[in-house]
Amino acid sequence: MINALGLLKQRRFLPLFTTQFLGAFNDNLFKTSMVLFATYAIFNDARMEANFNALATGIGILPFFLLSALAGQLADSQDKAKIIRLVKTAEIGIMLVGAAGLVTARMGFTTLGIVLMLSAVLMLGVHSTFFGPIKYAILPQHLKECDVLGGTGLVEAGTYIAILMGTITAGVLARYSYWWSVAAFMIVAFAGFFAGRQVPPAPREGPPLALNYNILTSSWRLIAATLHIPRLFLAICSISFFWTIGAVLIIVFPPLVKNVLTADELVSSLAIAVFSVGVAIGSIVINTLLKGRISARYSPASVIAMGAFVVLFSFECRSFVGAGSGQLYGWREFLAQPGAIAIMATLLAIAVTGGMFVVPLYAFLTTTVEKDQTARTVAANNVVNSGAMTIGSAAVLGITALGVTPEDMLFLVAAMCLFSAWLAQQLHRACD
Incomplete structure (x- = not known):
């Protein structure tokens, strides 16, 4: 096996990696900028902030649920590199809409600005829906x-x-000027466009595929054709629960940082950033442990550990001493507080164990079926994932309406980790 990092020297992998990297960066830069602006400059109520974050998350997920079947069919019937070029061209227009929304809201036209920003979130969801199966x-x-x-x-x-x-870039730019954010959206979109043009051709394999444009019947047929395979069924269910957990955490983080840890936008970005780098570390660690073998051996223990760290994180947040009334810690003041480093270390541990859990499951999706069916298999996974994440987002809205606090919401996450562990154990028994 080529050393994993050695793949970055290969033209058959580097352009795809770069395109995906820039797309994820820009998507998160925009969404984080929007959420931070709404949390710190528009709303002044924890429930409204959580509701807005849940709404934005749900809007971003909806296209995966509706269009993944079509996206998978297109990816299996067309040159995947050609679709990448079309998708990255569309990203430039989407970022223009998002940038206009941020500027409009900043100028005081809040309602119009929010509509434009949420429209951009919806279009980014469509963008990711068609790119997701390909990557x-x-x-x-x-x-x-x-x-x-x-x-x-x-x-x-x-x-x-x-x-x-x-995330870090969004937090830093939010402290200075959102005009810098707007410039960054557009620069990265153009960079992604040029990177996407370097992806080598990946033409259709297998017999021609007749496209079904009915999003309801195509989705149903896609899922039915995939989930009858036991290991795929278990892998997709496990991944779906993981991303439902992720959706809840992403929704909870900004209000928790602002209202429980009483910290500013940069600390909110720092919390999400620590989570992100932790998943990246976990992705590399599990690849090293498995030595290239596709197995769910470590997934049950990893997600149980994740649940334990989530419970610890909740207790650490409860014991944290917040800033004075009406005040927020900056990142230096926050990190100087007793318990702040422990909170960040626990958050990192949550993410590392999460990364170790989910990466092998994605490998199951692309190696269980023939190459001419891989995009549709990933698309079926995306349909189920998006449905589960939408339910998770709706559950957050309902639970928040009942007065449940962000730190209490973490116990729900821990319980979901236990069910994910059971699913992963069933997958391990079915395959190993």
């Missing part, structure tokens, strides 16, 4: 089978490093 399905086509796990791990690690950098 995994193209790997077995460009890489040897023994390198697919390493490539998958690098894509996951790169994604979370990009999220890290996008």
Whole structure:
């Protein structure tokens, strides 16, 4: 097996990695800038902040649920590199809409600005829906089978490093000027466009595929054709629960940082950034432990450990001494407080164990079926994932309406980790 990092020297992998990295960076830069602006400059109520974050998350997920079946069919019937070029061209227009929304809201036209920003979130969801199946399905086509796990791990690690950098950048730019954010959106969109043009061709394999444009019947047929395979069923269910956990955490983080840890935008970005780099570390660690073998051996223990760290994180947040009334800690003041380093270390541990859990499961999706079916398999996973994440987002809205605090919401996350462990154990028994 080629050393995983050695794949970054290969033209069959580097342009795809770069395109995915820039897309994840820009997506997170925009969404984090929007959430921080709404949390710190528009709303002044923890419930409204959580509701807005849940709404934005749900809007971003909706296209995955509706369009993943079509996206998977297109990716399996067309040259995947051609679709990448079209998607990255669309990203430039999407960022123009998002930038206009941020500027409009900043100028005082809050309602119009929010509508434009949420419209951009919806379009970014469509963008990611059509790119998502390709970034995994193209790997077995460009890489040897023994390198697919390493490539998958690098894509996951790169994604979370990009999220890290996008999150930090959003927090820093928010402290100075949102005009810098607008410029960054556009520069990165153009860079992604040029990177996407360097991805080597990945033409259709297998017989021609007749496209079904009915989003309801195509989704149902796609899921039915995939979930009857036991290991795929268990892998997809496990991944779906993981991303439902992720959706809840992403929704909870900004209000928790502002209202429980009483810290500013940069600390909120720092918390998400620590989580992102932790998943990247976990992606690399699990690839090293498995030595390229696709196995769920470590997934049950990893997600149980994740749940334990989530419970610890909740207790640490409860004991944290907040700033005075109406005041927020800056990042230096926050890190100087007793318990702050422990909170960040626990958050890192949550993310590392999460990365160790989910990366091998994605490798199952692309190696269980024939190469001409990989994009549809990933698309089926995306449909189920998005449905589960939408339910998670709706659950956050309902639970928040009942007065449940962000630190209490973490116990729900811990319980979900236990069920994920059970699913992963069933997958391990079915495959190993």
